[in-house]
Amino acid sequence: MKRIISTMMLGALSSSLFGQSSPTGAATDAVIDEQQGAEEYDIPQPTADAPTVRRFHEVLEELLAEFGHDVKTGQIKDLKNLSIRKAMVSDTLPRSYGNYVELLVAERIRENSRIRLISCLPCKSKTSRIADKQILITSPHTNVGEMNRAAEQLGIDYFMDIILVYHTTHMVMAFQVFNTETKELTWARTYNSETIRSRFQKLAVDYSQVIKARASDEYVPEWRYLVGFGGASIPNVVSGARESSMLSLHLRGTEKFNNRRSEFGLLASLNISTSALLSEYPSTTPDGFTETDTTETVTEVTPTPFTTALGLFGIYSHNFLAKVENYDRIRWGVNTAIGLHLATGYIAPAARFGVDLFLGKKFVVSSSAFYVTNANILINNEFVKTDGGAGGDVILSYSF
CATH class of the missing domain: 2.40.160.20 (Porin)
Structure with a gap:
């Protein structure tokens, strides 16, 4: 108790002698507190050589923006009755991201074109059968016959496949579209986050601020x-x-x-x-038959x-x-x-x-x-x- 009272008296004496607290001491205390807080929460201190870290969804949005621009400029406008057959993602991502990427791609197609999208539920199902005492599991992904039946039943003319490859340094999104009847590859494109710069960014336009044209505003008969x-x-x-x-x-x-x-x-x-179109059928005239001409007087006009x-x-x-x-x-x-x-x-x-x-x-x-x-x-x-x-x-x- 005596030590606390002595400390308080020394503090009051120093304040009365110097008239105010030392600014150097206050700044030193602030620096010490900041360093202690950084050590407590393990906050990394930025350095001049540290690379710029971008979030996963920012990079994915940039790839989708480039894809949406290609759709809007008509690169796949001739396609009709399109269905997304499958969307594959890297093993480092959750499997549910495949459905997420499929929905994002479908959204960009609907926003930027009049292409008719068909949901292919049979493409996501599997069938099993027993052959030679073995269980065989097939799906439209692996069985061409089942894929053809699904396309014919739903009226699908084109299938689209999507692949999303994720690395710690970059991301790649690839597309391919093929004809369901001829199996001909009609369109393919790869987007790499390391080399791509969205065309909207090249034009100094923020894609998120561009007015999204709804399908009803761009009618195509x-x-x-x-x-x-x-x-x-x-x-x-x-x-x-x-x-x-x-x-x-x-x-x-x-x-x-x-x-x-x-x-x-x-x-x-x-x-x-x-x-x-039909001419008179040929016939024979019997012996002794003589044709006679009869003339009729017609007074009424007949069409x-x-x-x-x-x-x-x-x-x-x-x-x-x-x-x-x-x-x-x-x-x-x-x-x-x-x-x-x-x-x-x-x-x-x-x-x-x-x-x-x-x-x-x-x-x-x-x-x-x-x-x-x-x-x-x-x-x-x-x-x-x-x-x-x-x-x-x-x-x-x-x-x-």
Whole structure:
């Protein structure tokens, strides 16, 4: 107790003698406290030669930024119905990072393009079977047959594989895209963090501050072209005429929207009467038969049935599809169209309604019923009213 009181008295005496505390002593105490804190928490002191340490996610973001820029500039714009088959990572990373990288890549593709991405669940499953008393485990990664079946069922045209290699000094991300039918490698690219500098950084632009263009802001139309051939029954200018039976060539072009459930476009049909294509069958004249010419006087103007006709329609279709179109099943849809039937000197409004059956990926069977209204045609400076009526056609088409 006496020692504490003596110390306090000496401190007060020194303060009264010098008027204030020594600044040199305070600075020394601060340096000592800082060094003790650094030793206590083991904080490394920076040196001039120490390398700049970047975080894992910063480097990964830079690689993805470069990939996103390549997608945005259209390097893989021609791909459609794309699916990420697998994403592999180094053994030094957790296996869950494969799914994480796959989601990041899918996000960049969706943000920078209109490419249709399909989730391939069968690609992530495995099947087992017993052969020669051995258990064989296969998956679409290792079995080409299973991969082809998965691609055909889900309508996948291209597969993408991703590899992420992580080292303590750098990181490499590689991509490859191949065609599911021909197995041809259509696109491949490698991004190395040691050599890469994002194009946005080259332009002195921070990629994180660039306004991300949503897919809806960059609309790219998707088209369907159908070329078909079949038979039709079309009302002619004279009811009951043989020329109503026709062969029909259909050309149909529509734009898909509403996630491919709706289509709108044009339909052109070229119809040729079967009587114009078929010549008279050869026959023999019996002995003693004499042809006689009979002449009839016709006072009423009668139109001649046309043998060729052209149909032009604006058509709307609605397809009953799931979120992912499965080519392994029969899909169907309905369509309605309004337009004109045209022939030489003949124009008649018409309306049609039909059903489309989609078989596989390329073939469509269409069955339609239509109605052609009455029309007036000019014959010898006189207007003659033609007969209208109902008709129909059945067309087998190939889809492009």
